[in-house]
Amino acid sequence: MTQTVAVLGTGKIGEALLSGMIRAGWRSADLLVTTRRSDRAEELRNRYGVEPVTNAEAAKRADTLILAVKPQDMGKLLDELAPHTASDRLVVSAAAGITTAFIEERLAAGTPVVRVMPNTPVLVDEGMSVISAGSHATPAHVAHTEEIFGGVGKTLRVPESQQDAATALSGSGPAYFYFLVEAMTDAGILLGLPRAQAHDLIVQAAIGAAVMLRDSGEHPVKLREAVTSPAGTTISAIRELENHGVRAALIAALEAARDRSRALASGNG
């Protein structure tokens, strides 16, 4: 049976997912999008050949609705969808903080809801999407969600109680690495390298390190020890990172992200 999937609120993450679904073999004809602005709708139609529709039309025509609006816009979107969404539709939310219960309360009784926290590397098929079932979602609904998000990276099922932590780690995670690359590129400038060269050196170091982390099966401590020669350069840098509390800063940062995700649960921001 052909499944129609609609992405509601096709902004950064919605478009990243949409582009990945098309790469993974979804037919444009089976994909609908909704946007707030008509120029954005036309942009998506021209770029991907998908049909822009209203939220109400998406609710009527799509088997699966992927909600990708900001948490603060979710209450309003659900109010708009409620009169048009039959309880046999699968509703997948990608919004940080918003619980499956928040969505279930606002839609027809028994509507299956799945909560997903993806990340922007879905754009390059290296996404990490963390998935939890709501109270009416069956294993088939979760499997269908895994099929969609598994086409653009890895998926992991977690209890919904762990979603805020997952948001702090993998949802926001890419931003931390971009921040580190940006800071280390500046350090390269300080050390006298041209910016473009500093950028290339640190990006390739990051790619190499990421592949080793993924493929070597070694603990990160072991990998770091292999770089850290006695009385060498690396240990001098590591001492400064420890002196400046970088480890503690990362723990505090991820705790703050987790707390922010929890605070977004009200949908008020």
Ligand SMILES: NC(=O)C1=CN([C@@H]2O[C@H](COP(=O)(O)OP(=O)(O)OC[C@H]3O[C@@H](n4cnc5c(N)ncnc54)[C@H](O)[C@@H]3O)[C@@H](O)[C@H]2O)C=CC1
């Ligand atoms: N950007 C990211 O890395 C990630 C974002 N998310 C979640 O995805 C959601 C969207 O985030 P972004 O894509 O970054 O934001 P965004 O602002 O780029 O996208 C949201 C889009 O929804 C549209 N929109 C708002 N209300 C609408 C409505 N009633 N009907 C149709 N369209 C509507 C907006 O015009 C906007 O284009 C958030 O809930 C966020 O927590 C989840 C994982 C990663």
Ligand SMILES: O=C(O)[C@@H]1CCC=N1
């Ligand atoms: O910053 C945010 O709130 C969203 C959720 C995870 C990544 N971006």
